[in-house]
Amino acid sequence: xxxxxxxxxxxxxxxxxxxxxxxxxxxxxxxxxxxxxxxxxxxxxxxxxxxxxxxxxxxxxxxxxxxxxxxxxxxxxxxxxxxxxxxxxxxxxxxxxxxxxxxxxxxxxxxxxxxxxxxxxxxxxxxxxxxxxxxxxxxxxxxxxxxxxxxxxxxxxxxxxxxxxxxxxxxxxxxxxxxxxxxxxxxxxxxxxxx
Numbered sequence: 750x751x752x753x754x755x756x757x758x759x760x761x762x763x764x765x766x767x768x769x770x771x772x773x774x775x776x777x778x779x780x781x782x783x784x785x786x787x788x789x790x791x792x793x794x795x796x797x798x799x800x801x802x803x804x805x806x807x808x809x810x811x812x813x814x815x816x817x818x819x820x821x822x823x824x825x826x827x828x829x830x831x832x833x834x835x836x837x838x839x840x841x842x843x844x845x846x847x848x849x850x851x852x853x854x855x856x857x858x859x860x861x862x863x864x865x866x867x868x869x870x871x872x873x874x875x876x877x878x879x880x881x882x883x884x885x886x887x888x889x890x891x892x893x894x895x896x897x898x899x900x901x902x903x904x905x906x907x908x909x910x911x912x913x914x915x916x917x918x919x920x921x922x923x924x925x926x927x928x929x930x931x932x933x934x935x936x937x938x939x940x941x942x943x944x
Contacts, residue, residue, distance in 0.1 A: 755937065764838060779828060780827060803910065806908050809904070812872060827839070843909070847908055870885075913931055
């Protein structure tokens with residue numbers, strides 16, 4: 750397997766750039782798996798909004814199911830799947846909230862319709878019908894008419910801080926390459942797994 754090296758963050762950046770060139774439609778989409786304090790798992794697709802040596806960034810409503818899971822159990826796992834390249838990358842680690850100012854800056858960059866939607870949606874809650882959300886959108890459009898839409902107090906940025914990476918490359922006859930990185934005492938080890 751090429752382009753992994755000793756640093757998993759650099760390896761991910763190289764693979765992500767390759768995915769962006771090869772399959773430019775939403776290469777930043779990933780599945781996020783969380784679990785409640787009772788170990789009930791849940792998984793959904795999100796969009797990565799940043800990645801650097803500190804980890805992967807995403808944003809969500811803290812009252813959503815994933816937000817509630819994270820508040821109860823900060824362990825999470827993610828996976829990217831780039832079909833055209835026949836590659837996937839898995840990460841496991843802890844999820845931490847970003848500073849409010851960071852969330853403010855990102856929220857301000859979103860389309861106004863998305864900002865209004867963040868206020869209108871009681872994310873993951875049962876609602877009576879579609880009209881309920883449409884009425885709330887109208888309410889917040891009027892409330893914030895002719896002025897900037899502030900970030901809702903329950904809408905936050907989160908960072909997955911990886912302690913484990915797996916880079917998977919499809920090979921013929923199911924003899925796939927699997928390179929794993931594990932963090933122990935501040936140092937990354939690199940190993941190969943059997944297909």
